[in-house]
Amino acid sequence: MKLSRELEAFQDRLGHRFAQPELLVRAVTHASFSSDQRPSNERMEFLGDRVLGLVMAEALMEGDREAPEGQLAPRFNALVRKETCAAIAREIDLGAVLRLGKSERMTGGRRKEALLGDGVEALIAGVYMDAGFQKAREVVLALWGGRIDAVEDDARDPKTTLQEWAQGRGMAPPRYEVVDRSGPDHAPTFVIRASLGDGREATGEAAAKRAAEQAAAKALLGMVDE
Numbered sequence: 001m002k003l004s005r006e007l008e009a010f011q012d013r014l015g016h017r018f019a020q021p022e023l024l025v026r027a028v029t030h031a032s033f034s035s036d037q038r039p040s041n042e043r044m045e046f047l048g049d050r051v052l053g054l055v056m057a058e059a060l061m062e063g064d065r066e067a068p069e070g071q072l073a074p075r076f077n078a079l080v081r082k083e084t085c086a087a088i089a090r091e092i093d094l095g096a097v098l099r100l101g102k103s104e105r106m107t108g109g110r111r112k113e114a115l116l117g118d119g120v121e122a123l124i125a126g127v128y129m130d131a132g133f134q135k136a137r138e139v140v141l142a143l144w145g146g147r148i149d150a151v152e153d154d155a156r157d158p159k160t161t162l163q164e165w166a167q168g169r170g171m172a173p174p175r176y177e178v179v180d181r182s183g184p185d186h187a188p189t190f191v192i193r194a195s196l197g198d199g200r201e202a203t204g205e206a207a208a209k210r211a212a213e214q215a216a217a218k219a220l221l222g223m224v225d226e
Contacts, residue, residue: 001021001022003021007024010024011024014092014127014143016131019130020129025099026122027119028097028122028123030098030100030101032100032101032102032109033101044126045125046125048122048126049080055137056148057076059141059148060072060079063148075152078157079148079151082114086113088143088144094116094120098110098119107186108186113208124136162174162224171196172197174194176192178190178192178209179191190205190207190212191205192209192212192215194219200224201220202220202222202223203219
């Protein structure tokens, strides 16, 4: 199979050149584009998630041989969660080469966090199927880079941390509300306000509601930690 010029270039950004190029094509084929002749990447997502999990678990165990499971688990979750995978996707511009159906293209599918995160998992599976676990491990570690060493700072998502802070002081859980939504339907921007029972509040802005909530929680944590 001959790859398009875009996919040829994408292999360099990914860090692996496929001996079986059909695996790369399948890994970037969303269900909205698939057919009997063009299978989607859904099954590859399933496999890639497991490969990613093993690579990260191994890396965390090797990186901190003294940490108990209670410390390793939140670090692991921070490294494999969908938001992290989507961030990796943006860094290698995966969205530019995804094969999407018309409906997904028209509604901003190339920027959707869930779709990008799933695509990265499918790519990891593709590398694993093409060249084995060791190569998949190399690619994952290269793509995640410094995130692994810095994961302690990101091991607890801001919403969880803020809720635990509030509960530890006998306060009600933080409240989140949408204060603004702008932009077209296919690429909206949300502004979320997070507030505590003592009146303190902060806002966060992002292209997804959950990400905006996390940003608001992070900003509010910065205030309560002062």
